[in-house]
Amino acid sequence: MKQSKKTKIIAFTFLLLMAILWIFPILWGIFTSFKSEEEIITAGVSFLPIHWTVANYSELLFNNASSPIIKWFTNSLIIAVGHTILVLIVVSLAAYGYTRLQFKGRDFLFALLLGSMMFPSVVNLIPLYSIMDTLGWVNNLLAVIVPGAAGVFNIFLVRQFVLGIPKTFDESARIDGANEFQIFYLIILPLIRPVLTVVALFSFTGAWNDFLWPSIVLNDIEKLPITPGLQLLQGQYLTYPGIGTAGALIALVPTFLLYLFAQKYFMQSMSLSSGVKG
Known part of the structure; x- marks a missing residue:
């Protein structure tokens, strides 16, 4: 019983680490998309945006005739x-x-x-x-x-x-x-x-x-x-x-x-x- 519980803990820990490794780049991308270009370049390594903005999405969806993403x-x-x-x-x-x-x-x-x-x-x-x-x-x-x-x-x-x-x-x-x-x-x-x-x-x-x-x-x-x-x-x-x-x-x-x-x-x-x- 103890061995089975230990195995489950090891498996859970491994799967949790894999999930974190998988989801972290996605979360990084989501937060990066809400940063201004100036903040991305000058703020260094920061996970959350200092100033949230939707300018990237606005530029991409509505002001981009050469790359019609819609x-x-x-x-x-x-x-x-x-x-x-x-x-x-x-x-x-x-x-x-x-x-x-x-x-x-x-x-x-x-x-x-x-x-x-x-x-x-x-x-x-x-x-x-x-x-x-x-x-x-x-x-x-x-x-x-x-x-x-x-x-x-x-x-x-x-x-x-x-x-x-x-x-x-x-x-x-x-x-x-x-x-x-x-x-x-x-x-x-x-x-x-x-x-x-x-x-x-x-x-x-x-x-x-x-x-x-x-x-x-x-x-x-x-x-x-x-x-x-x-x-x-x-x-x-x-x-x-x-x-x-x-x-x-x-x-x-x-x-x-x-x-x-x-x-x-x-x-x-x-x-x-x-x-x-x-």
Whole structure:
């Protein structure tokens, strides 16, 4: 008992230190964004602002025609939400097909799909750009929304969850006259909602934070999402760290709120067999 209590104390202390190390830079950035540029440069190392100001946010949001962060923010929302919806549709249908439908070469095709994960995604950049150019999607938000909709890891994750749902549910529905789409929509889809929430969380965050691909396929400043836009902002305000920090914090808000409200579903889906117990 004493050994168990000691272990818990050590684990709690370690996790507390990790939490402090993680949250301290964020708090530093938040307080820095409310300091004037003069205070940041001349006040030395100070955690809290001496004089609180929203000038950095005002300059960034309302007096910055060359770095339209509101437009970038809107573009990121369109990209992230559109990509997430597309991912949920494609992944859920693919997972259902790989678990419930019987067709020749199904297992081989899935193994081949998993094998594609061995290749780094960077090798796809040139062929993917060529495809986007052929479709006429270069410098179009569709070029950022559509690619990656059939993510192999997401399909694998949802497939493992569906495997934990007894097939007796399907058989009972077929006896009652349900077709494949009705089985998927009325039975499977509600049961896999927890894992789809996690997939949505990962997809939204990945699309929101993506930097490399949007920087390649989008060349109009007005069409950039916020992550590559922050790179331009950093170059423009290199000597103004307060404004740069304010921009980074604005970009952080949606993903933070998403994790905050979706954490219970994230914990629920940690067990891939938690959908239904047979």
